[in-house]
Amino acid sequence: MLLIEDLQVELAGKTLLKHVDLEINPGETHVLFGPNGSGKTSLLMAIMGYPQYMVTGGKITFKDVDITHMPIHERARLGIGMAYQRPPTIEGLKARQMVQMCSQNGHNIDDLARKVNFERFLERDVNAGLSGGEIKRSELLQLMAQGADFMMFDEPESGVDLENMHLVGRTIAELLQKRQELIPIKDKSIMRRRQENTKMGLIITHTGYILDYLEADKGQVLFDGVLSCATNPREILRCIAQNGYEECVTCMMPSN
Numbered sequence: 001m002l003l004i005e006d007l008q009v010e011l012a013g014k015t016l017l018k019h020v021d022l023e024i025n026p027g028e029t030h031v032l033f034g035p036n037g038s039g040k041t042s043l044l045m046a047i048m049g050y051p052q053y054m055v056t057g058g059k060i061t062f063k064d065v066d067i068t069h070m071p072i073h074e075r076a077r078l079g080i081g082m083a084y085q086r087p088p089t090i091e092g093l094k095a096r097q098m099v100q101m102c103s104q105n106g107h108n109i110d111d112l113a114r115k116v117n118f119e120r121f122l123e124r125d126v127n128a129g130l131s132g133g134e135i136k137r138s139e140l141l142q143l144m145a146q147g148a149d150f151m152m153f154d155e156p157e158s159g160v161d162l163e164n165m166h167l168v169g170r171t172i173a174e175l176l177q178k179r180q181e182l183i184p185i186k187d188k189s190i191m192r193r194r195q196e197n198t199k200m201g202l203i204i205t206h207t208g209y210i211l212d213y214l215e216a217d218k219g220q221v222l223f224d225g226v227l228s229c230a231t232n233p234r235e236i237l238r239c240i241a242q243n244g245y246e247e248c249v250t251c252m253m254p255s256n
């Protein structure tokens, strides 16, 4: 379980996250909405452990371990992974080497790359000259290799064309073991699979396209560093589209 209690985070002397509480249980995927600059990426970066996102209050617990001040690599080892919105180019490090470094289980890198249509980029430096959509697939490949238990996705749809959106959406759903099933829920094998799923996810989206590919458990809105509205993600999306973010957070229930 990921448990965030009363989290406050500062960046460059500015408070970006205010009293954030969040609980993601094994098998759950949450979706995070919010206007530009509201602090969504900052929340993910703080969970991942980037030191510039300074925790000035509160606590983050993962798998019953207090990770509030744990370095990034230890969080990754504990099972936290992230697909970034704008990951940096890393000169001198090939994508293949990066994926190998992420790999926990001696994966066949070429087989993994084929799944996200990334084979032809493996010998390039990480993210060098990649298009927006190619970068997203590179991020997914690293997560597939890592096999994390809790995965965060920062705007996985941005810059992805419609055809690749299917690939990205299906891959994320598979990573989170949240593929939408066409068979009714009363099917016992599906129910068992859902009960056995321990993967956790947190996805930032503006458009909600990702909801066409996976069953998300809860949506929340981050507005000016404050988290609210824990309810059905499609309902939140509808509310935002109809009334705007500010109206949405004032009219709905508090978080959790």
Ligand SMILES: Nc1ncnc2c1ncn2[C@@H]1O[C@H](COP(=O)(O)OP(=O)(O)OP(=O)(O)O)[C@@H](O)[C@H]1O
Pocket (backbone or CB within 6 Å): 011, 012, 014, 016, 034, 035, 036, 037, 038, 039, 040, 041, 042, 043
């Ligand atoms: N290095 C920095 N120095 C100062 N302010 C920063 C820095 N990085 C980000 N910010 C500010 O922190 C605020 C929150 O940024 P963040 O990226 O978390 O927003 P977001 O909700 O993810 O936005 P978007 O939807 O546009 O991606 C923004 O106002 C941003 O300008």
